[in-house]
Structures are given as C-alpha cells and as structure tokens.
Amino acid sequence: xxxxxxxxxxxxxxxxxxxxxxxxxxxxxxxxxxxxxxxxxxxxxxxxxxxxxxxxxxxxxxxxxxxxxxxxxxxxxxxxxxxxxxxxxxxxxxxxxxxxxxxxxxxxxxxxx
Amino acid sequence: xxxxxxxxxxxxxxxxxxxxxxxxxxxxxxxxxxxxxxxxxxxxxxxxxxxxxxxxxxxxxxxxxxxxxxxxxxxxxxxxxxxxxxxxxxxxxxxxxxxxxxxxxxxxxxxxxxx
Numbered sequence: 249x250x251x252x253x254x255x256x257x258x259x260x261x262x263x264x265x266x267x268x269x270x271x272x273x274x275x276x277x278x279x280x281x282x283x284x285x286x287x288x289x290x291x292x293x294x295x296x297x298x299x300x301x302x303x304x305x306x307x308x309x310x311x312x313x314x315x316x317x318x319x320x321x322x323x324x325x326x327x328x329x330x331x332x333x334x335x336x337x338x339x340x341x342x343x344x345x346x347x348x349x350x351x352x353x354x355x356x357x358x359x360x361x
Numbered sequence: 362x363x364x365x366x367x368x369x370x371x372x373x374x375x376x377x378x379x380x381x382x383x384x385x386x387x388x389x390x391x392x393x394x395x396x397x398x399x400x401x402x403x404x405x406x407x408x409x410x411x412x413x414x415x416x417x418x419x420x421x422x423x424x425x426x427x428x429x430x431x432x433x434x435x436x437x438x439x440x441x442x443x444x445x446x447x448x449x450x451x452x453x454x455x456x457x458x459x460x461x462x463x464x465x466x467x468x469x470x471x472x473x474x475x476x
Contacts, residue, residue: 279461280461280462280463282464282465284467289469289470290469290470291365291451291453291467291468291469291470292451293467294464294466297462297464299462335402337404339404341463343461347458347460347463348406348416348418348458349406350406351403351404351405353401353402354402
C-alpha cells in the first residue's frame, strides 16, 4: 500500500526551463512533507520541506507547493540546471508519537544542456 | 565534514554469515534511523532509535538488530544473511523525531550483496 506516490519515474527538461516534479499522498495524517535529491552512489540530500499549515515554501530556485484538498504536492525548479539531474524523492511524515518518513519511489530528472 | 557517515560503502558476503554496518553522525542529533532501499528503489524505514526508545518496523525480521554504543552511533547487525537482504542500507539522523518539522539527514549508503 503506497501512501506516497510519484507517478512519473522520469522527467527530461531543457536547461533554463522549469522542472515540475509531482507527488501524491493518501494518508490524511501526513502533516510535513520533504523533498530529497539523490545522486548515484550517494545518500539522499535534504532539499526543501513544507508544513501542512502552508501551501508554498520557496528556497532559491526551488519552490514546493502543497494542495491539501487534493493531497498533492509539487516541486518546481526554476531555472533548471544540468547539475540538478538526479533522482528526487518525495517524503511525508505524520503526526503521532514518533515521526517516520514515508517515501515515494522517486523521479529521475534529467536536465539537458 | 561528513555529517552522517557509514562504513563500509560496499559489503559482499555469503549467505548465512553475520555482518555489521556502522553509522556515525556528528550533528549532535538525538535520533538515528536505518532504512532499506529495495530493488524497486523504495526507501523503507527499518528502525528509529534514540537513547530512550527503539521503534521497530514490524516487517523487519528479527535477524536485524540495531546497536547503539552512544548517541552518535547506531550500528546495524544482521544475522544469518539471506539472498533477499541484498539492498542498499541508509543510515539517517534527526534532531527530534517528536517535532512537527523534524528533518532527517542521510548517510551515503552501504550496498550489501549476499551471494
């Protein structure tokens, strides 16, 4: 039972354009959402997060949008750079006695020069 | 400065052996974790541990056990290795797992291959 879904396994974007990565979730108890970037043979690196009390969080070229009613979040990268090419994981944690992250399966982003 | 480190990076071993993976964090965090990335690339929590409480994912076989000599270290011991244990194992740490905005930071991973 996948509670966090990334339905696009891959995405290719031209350098300088916008990259939009999508994530859907089913558990309404999730209240904190994170994006991680992962290069081959490395661990996931924290990128940006958003609390459920917000609908947008921005950090430089990266913006995360949260639509709670649709149980959907997205990561926008503008402008995309070749160094952004990596696997991006969406993760969510829920309120409770101890938080655990539930991850999506990842989206491979390729930014073409 | 490496925040979360793991050793070894690669581990190849025979079925039935017992092995350990070490993890250290220098972030001063209270909680450490072990994740398994399976063949479908999903990262799944195995353990969550601080000095007071161990939370075990119920799907983890009891051949797997975390051992923490101190707050900065959480090692993973695996007994009687099986072929299905082949995966990449990630260690992570966070400041406070009870915080609503707790963020986890990951190590580089250990690729375990069981022959």
